[in-house]
Structures are given as structure tokens and as C-alpha cells.
Amino acid sequence: MEIKIKGTEEFIKLGQVLKACGLVGSGVEAKEVIQDGLVKVNGEVDTRRGKKLYDGDTVEYEGQTIEIKK
Structure with missing residues (x-):
């Protein structure tokens, strides 16, 4: 998936x-x-909802991988 x-x-x-x-x-x-630690950003658990994501970052949640694109 891509956003x-x-x-x-x-x-x-x-x-x-x-x-x-x-x-x-x-x-x-x-x-x-x-906050429950169920989301990974670039392979690491991140508990900050306001975490800024840039082009090339990835998010993983419930078996889905999302790529951030500019």
C-alpha cells in the first residue's frame, strides 16, 4: 500500500x-x-501519534505495509 x-x-x-x-x-x-505499541515505523515500534513521516518511510500495522511517497 502507498500513501x-x-x-x-x-x-x-x-x-x-x-x-x-x-x-x-x-x-x-x-x-x-x-500507544499500545502495535505500529512500526521503519521496522521499529513507535508510540508517538504525531510522529512525522517523510518520503521513503514505511509503516507496518496488522500485516499491512504502507510506503510514504512525496
């Missing part, structure tokens, strides 16, 4: 990625799964 960073933005936040890909239904759900 593009919009327009002139340099990054997208981790919680936004999970919502945009339909892997969670709300920001609250995104916050919970991230």
Missing part, C-alpha cells in the same frame, strides 16, 4: 496515515493502537 504526501507538505503524521489508509476508524483508535 502520498499532499501538495507542498513535507511530511504526514503517523495517526493521519492509519486513518487515510482505512486501517483505523478514528483518531482516537489511531492513538490507542499507536
